[in-house]
Every structure is written in structure tokens, then in C-alpha cells.
Amino acid sequence: MAELTVTTFKWVPEWPRGHVRDLRVRWALEEAGLPYRVASVPFEGRDADHLAHQPFGQVPWLTDGDISIFESGAILLHLGLRSEALMPSDPRGRSQTMEWVFAALNSMEMATVPWSIFVFSGYSDETPEWKRLDDFVKLRLNHLEPILAEREWLADRFSVADIAMTEVLRLVERLGGLKVYPACREYIARATARPAFVKALADQMAHFAAAD
Amino acid sequence: MAELTVTTFKWVPEWPRGHVRDLRVRWALEEAGLPYRVASVPFEGRDADHLAHQPFGQVPWLTDGDISIFESGAILLHLGLRSEALMPSDPRGRSQTMEWVFAALNSMEMATVPWSIFVFSGYSDETPEWKRLDDFVKLRLNHLEPILAEREWLADRFSVADIAMTEVLRLVERLGGLKVYPACREYIARATARPAFVKALADQMAHFAAAD
Numbered sequence: 001m002a003e004l005t006v007t008t009f010k011w012v013p014e015w016p017r018g019h020v021r022d023l024r025v026r027w028a029l030e031e032a033g034l035p036y037r038v039a040s041v042p043f044e045g046r047d048a049d050h051l052a053h054q055p056f057g058q059v060p061w062l063t064d065g066d067i068s069i070f071e072s073g074a075i076l077l078h079l080g081l082r083s084e085a086l087m088p089s090d091p092r093g094r095s096q097t098m099e100w101v102f103a104a105l106n107s108m109e110m111a112t113v114p115w116s117i118f119v120f121s122g123y124s125d126e127t128p129e130w131k132r133l134d135d136f137v138k139l140r141l142n143h144l145e146p147i148l149a150e151r152e153w154l155a156d157r158f159s160v161a162d163i164a165m166t167e168v169l170r171l172v173e174r175l176g177g178l179k180v181y182p183a184c185r186e187y188i189a190r191a192t193a194r195p196a197f198v199k200a201l202a203d204q205m206a207h208f209a210a211a212d
Numbered sequence: 213m214a215e216l217t218v219t220t221f222k223w224v225p226e227w228p229r230g231h232v233r234d235l236r237v238r239w240a241l242e243e244a245g246l247p248y249r250v251a252s253v254p255f256e257g258r259d260a261d262h263l264a265h266q267p268f269g270q271v272p273w274l275t276d277g278d279i280s281i282f283e284s285g286a287i288l289l290h291l292g293l294r295s296e297a298l299m300p301s302d303p304r305g306r307s308q309t310m311e312w313v314f315a316a317l318n319s320m321e322m323a324t325v326p327w328s329i330f331v332f333s334g335y336s337d338e339t340p341e342w343k344r345l346d347d348f349v350k351l352r353l354n355h356l357e358p359i360l361a362e363r364e365w366l367a368d369r370f371s372v373a374d375i376a377m378t379e380v381l382r383l384v385e386r387l388g389g390l391k392v393y394p395a396c397r398e399y400i401a402r403a404t405a406r407p408a409f410v411k412a413l414a415d416q417m418a419h420f421a422a423a424d
Contacts, residue, residue, distance in 0.1 A: 071314035102283035114326035129341040
């Protein structure tokens with residue numbers, strides 16, 4: 001089997017620890033029981049090799065033998081195509097998983113990332129600009145909440161779609177945006193109780209702490 | 213072969229015509245030469261059947277035999293797994309296509325959609341909130357521009373990744389955001405000169421015009 005390597009930053013500041021996107025990949029690899037190693041690039045500066053692997057200068061990327069792949073969503077689907085534990089191989093299970101990975105990243109995270117930028121930056125919560133972004137997030141959460149109240153996982157069973165959605169929602173919860181969404185909070189609790197998540201999170205925290 | 217049906221709105225206002233996301237799916241189907249039909253749902257109101265197919269109340273969704281799949285990115289990959297014309301079936305070509313579909317939707321469109329909401333809404337371009345979103349788009353375009361200056365298509369050949377990226381960039385161009393990005397504009401020109409795009413766009417415009 002080709003060796004799998006996840007590359008992330010060597011170090012990041014305190015706040016983003018526990019949310020850097022190599023966590024999504026670590027979690028998937030732990031769920032699948034695939035052996036992997038972790039490599040690092042500097043947090044400051046982006047050299048040509050970094051940009052050759054991740055053209056937007058972000059992390060993570062995964063190398064799988066002679067393939068190098070970036071974008072956490074693409075990495076999750078790549079691993080899903082390798083492991084039945086991450087994505088069913090029948091057409092219906094596969095399409096369910098794919099649609100919910102995109103829903104997590106393109107319907108939910110598209111709303112929550114600009115929202116989180118505003119929350120972080122301490123902008124006034126009275127401006128029409130803020131209200132517009134806050135309404136965008138709530139519009140999406142209002143659709144998601146009844147779905148998560150009715151099912152354990154997004155597809156028929158746990159899949160990489162749940163890794164993507166949990167990671168998107170965890171940040172919203174941390175920033176105080178899930179107070180009136182109990183099904184979303186319970187979903188996060190279910191997902192983050194999984195041993196693979198617990199190990200992946202502890203490993204990420206230890207990785208950054210080792211570089212302090 | 214299972215019958216393919218794309219569902220979109222029956223009618224939308226003038227402005228979004230030519231950008232509604234069924235265009236991405238029509239374009240892919242035309243490129244692949246797959247026969248399909250188009251179905252409609254009302255623009256006003258979302259009934260239970262609509263939400264059963266697209267839980268966020270959006271369009272499009274695709275039915276492929278007994279599979280119903282939503283999220284334009286997921287539909288593009290679903291069709292890519294069906295047609296070599298849309299996504300190479302070798303592991304390297306497939307991972308390249310997947311990473312660039314996600315880059316288009318999760319790295320680029322995540323920045324351009326909130327930006328476009330602000331442009332549409334006519335907010336002041338002097339506020340720090342606007343500058344933050346505008347800088348986010350420029351940060352991503354500054355990485356994309358040199359890439360598109362050096363290659364014809366995002367993967368080794370035309371793929372669904374180019375459909376996703378072109379559709380994201382077309383909206384930015386229409387809103388005046390690509391003036392200093394000539395390689396992005398030339399990429400759009402290359403992609404939209406393809407007969408499959410020309411037919412898909414004409415068909416979408418005719419579909420909405422028929423409901424006026």
C-alpha cells in the first residue's frame with residue numbers, strides 16, 4: 001500500500017488549534033484505520049514547493065504514493081473512494097456521501113466562514129452587512145436543524161460527509177452561533193465522541209504544542 | 213441507460229438568468245453527450261417534495277435512475293464518474309479533477325459569493341467589512357491568476373473542474389471584479405467558446421424566457 005502523508009503547518013497560534021483542516025484528514029484516516037505520517041511546512045512564508053502542492057498557500061495536502069491532492073473536501077472523497085468505512089461504494093451511498101460533503105462545504109461553510117471572519121474581527125453586530133451574513137448562516141442552519149433532529153448521520157451511516165459537516169459546525173458552536181440549534185449541537189456531540197475524532201484532535205493539539 | 217433529469221426553477225427574475233446553477237449541470241451533460249430532460253419547480257415557495265430532493269430549498273438537483281443528487285459540485289463529480297469526457301478515470305486525473313472542483317467551490321466561491329452579496333446590495337465600498345471581503349477575493353484571485361496564465365485547463369485536460377471554476381469566475385467578471393486579472397478573463401473566454409457551454413446557456417435563457 002502506498003504511504004499516506006498529511007502535510008500541515010509546523011505551528012499555528014493558540015486560537016485555531018483544534019480547527020486546522022488537517023484535522024479532517026487525520027480523523028478520516030483514523031476512521032479508516034489507514035496508516036499515515038504527518039509532515040510540516042512553516043506557518044510563515046510559502047515556498048515554491050508549498051505552492052506546488054497547495055496553490056492557494058493553505059494546508060493540508062495529502063500525498064498518496066505518487067499522487068498529491070489538496071482541498072480537504074477532495075481529500076475526504078479521495079480517501080472515501082479507498083475505504084468503505086468512509087464512503088459506501090454502491091452508487092446510492094456514494095452519491096449521498098458526495099452531496100453531503102459538498103453541502104457541508106459549499107452550502108454551510110460558504111456561509112459560516114465569512115460570518116466567522118466578522119465575528120473574529122469584532123465588527124459591530126448592528127450593521128446591515130453583519131445582519132446579512134448572520135441571516136445567511138441562520139437560513140442554512142434553519143434547514144439543517146430539522147434534518148439533524150431526524151437522523152443520526154447525514155447519509156445512511158457515518159461517512160466523510162459527517163467529518164466535513166461536524167468540522168464546519170464545531171467552529172460555529174465555538175463562536176456562539178448554535179445556541180438555538182440543539183440538534184446541531186447533539187450531532188456534534190455524537191460525532192466528536194467517536195474514538196477516531198478524539199485521537200485526531202489530541203494528535204493535532206500535540207503536534208502544534210511540540211513546536212511552541 | 214437510466215434517464216437523467218435536471219430540475220431547476222420554472223422562472224427566475226432577469227438578473228440571475230445565465231447564472232442559475234442548473235447551467236453547470238446542463239453544460240456537463242452537453243459535454244458528455246448524455247441525453248437528459250429538464251424539469252421545473254416553482255420559484256416562489258418550497259414544497260415538501262422540493263425539500264426532499266434539495267434540503268436547502270435550492271436548485272438544481274439531478275435524478276439518475278433511482279438516485280437523486282443535489283449540490284452542483286456533487287452532481288458534477290457524479291457525472292464525472294459516469295463519463296470519461298468529464299473526468300479522467302485514472303487515479304491521478306481523477307484526484308486532479310476533484311481537487312480543482314473543490315478549489316473552485318470551496319476556495320474561490322466561498323470568497324466570491326459573500327462578496328457578490330455585498331456588491332448586489334449596494335453597500336458602501338468604504339467600510340472595513342467590505343474591504344475585508346474584497347481582500348479575501350483578491351487574495352484567492354492573486355493565486356489563481358498565475359496558474360491560469362500557464363495552463364489551458366485546471367487539470368491536464370478539460371474537465372468538470374473547468375465548468376465549476378468558469379461558472380464561479382463568470383459572476384465575478386460580470387460584477388467587475390476581474391479587471392486586473394487578464395488570465396482569468398481569457399480562461400473564461402476559452403471555456404465559454406465551447407459549443408457545449410453555448411448550447412447550455414442558450415437553453416437556460418430560453419427555459420426562463422418561456423415562463424415570462
